[in-house]
Amino acid sequence: MTTRQVLVVDDEIGIRELLRDILQDEGYQVQLAENAAEAREYRQHTRPDVVLLDIWMPDCDGITLLKEWGTGGMLTMPVVMMSGHGTIDTAVEATRIGAFDFLEKPIALQKLLKTVNAALKHSEQLPRSDMSLLNLGKSVVINELRQRLEQVMMSKAPLLLIGEKGSGAELCAKFLHQANTPWMELLESQRLADAPLDVLEQLREGVLFIPEVADLDKTQQKGLLVLLAKAEKYGTRVVCGTSKPLPDLVTEGMFDNGLLQTLSVSTLRIPSLADHREDIPDLARALAFLLVETTASPYREFETAALNMLRNADWPGNLSQLDSVIRNLMQSSLGEKITLDDVHRVMEQFSPLQSALMEPASKEGSGLPIDFDLPLREARDEFERLYFEYHIQKSEKNMTRVAEAVELERTHLYRKLKQLGIKTK
Secondary structure, eight states: OOEEEEEEEESOOOHHHHHHHHHHHHHHHEEEEESHHHHHHHHOOOOSSSEEEEOOOOSSOOOHHHHHHHHHHHOOOOOEESSOOEEEOHHHHHHHTOOSSESSOOOHHHHHHHHHHHHHHHHTTTTEEEEEEOOOOOHHHHHHHHHHHHTTTTOSSSSSEOOOOSSHHHHHHHHHHOOTTTEEEEEOOOHHHOOOOOOOHTTTTTTEEEGGGOOHHHHHHHHHHHHHHHHHHHHHEEEEEESSOHHHHHTTTTTTHHHHHHTTTSSSEEEOOOGGGGGGGHHHHHHHHHHHHHHHHOEEOOOHHHHHHHHHHHHTTTTHHHHHHHHHHHHHHOOEOOOOOHHHHHHHHHOOOOOOHSSOOOOSSSSSOOOTSHHHHHHHHHHHHHHHHHHHHHHHHHHHHHHHHTOOHHHHHHHHHHHHHHHOO
C-alpha cells in the first residue's frame, strides 16, 4: 500500500519537527512547510493526502490560504486547521470554508492521531480535481461569461450554449450543476426518442447536458421537445450546446423550428480560445496540474518562452486541442521544465494537419478543392456542391439513396440541388 503523505504547515520549527516525528513513527510520509508560500509551492506540484495547517503565520494566514485553495479548485484533500489562539468562531469559519477539522495547540497525541486517521478515511472519498469554469481564465470575456451564468443559475429554463467545438460548453453546464444532485451528459441520443420522460425521472432536480443538439435526428428532436415541456415539473435543468448555425438548419429542413424557438429563450455564447489568449498561460498550468492530480505524473514547470508560444499559437480545436498538447508535453518532455523547443516539437507534429486545414488547396492538388479565401457563404456552397456530387456519384444517381445518405427529404434535396446548380440527369 502506498505510504500516506501528510503536509505540515507551521512557522514554529519546534512544532513542525515534533509533528513530523510523531507522524513518521506512525508510518506516514511527512513534508514540512514553514509558511504559506512553501505550502503553496508544494501543493502546486503534489496532492498530499492530508494537510495540517497553522492559522497564524507571518506571510499569509491559514484561513486565507484555505480560501485560495478552495477558489482555485485545489482543495481536494482534507485540511485540518491548527491554532494556539483558536476560538470557536475561528473553527466555525475554517470548517465553513472547507476545513475538515480544527486542532487547538498544544495538541494531544491521541487527538492528533485520531483526527489524522479520520481525515485520511475522508480523503479516500473525495474526488480528485477536475477542470471547471474557474480554470477557464480570469479575462474580461470569461468573467462576463461567469457572471451571466450566475444570473441564469436560479432559473430552470432551458439554456442554449453557442460556441466553437472544444470551447468549454460542458464546463459551463457543470457550473450550473448543484452538488449532490443528478448530472447526465447525454451520449445515447436515442433515449430522447424512445423514453424522454424516463430521462427526466432519472434526473429529478438535476442537470441534463446535450453536447451537440444539432446532431439529433427528427425523432430525437421531437423527444427533446416533449422532455422540455415536462422538465420544470421534474425540476430538471436542460442545457444544450451547439457549434452549428441552427437557424440555417431550420431553413434547410434539418432542425425543428419549434425546438429552436424553445431553446432560444435563454442563450449564451462561449468565447473561443482566440478571444481570451491572455488566459492560455494559466490554462496551461491548470491543465498540467490536473494531469498531476489524476495520473500522479511528475509536474513540470513551463519556461516563459514556452508559455508565450502557446499563447500566440492558433487553436482551432480550442480548449480540447490545448489539453491534448499539454498532455503530450507533460508526458514526453525530458527535462524538469517544458521549454520552447518542447513546444516546437509537439506543435510541429501536428503542422501537416494544421496546414491542410488552414491553407487553400488547388483543384489539382490534394485535400479539399476549396478556396478558403472565399466569403463564408460561397465557401459553404462550394463544399455543399462537392458533398452532393460525391453522394450522387456514389449512389449512381439514385436519388432515393442520396436522400437517405444525406438525411434530407426528397423535395428539400431537389430544392437544394437546384439552388447549387447541380443537375441530376
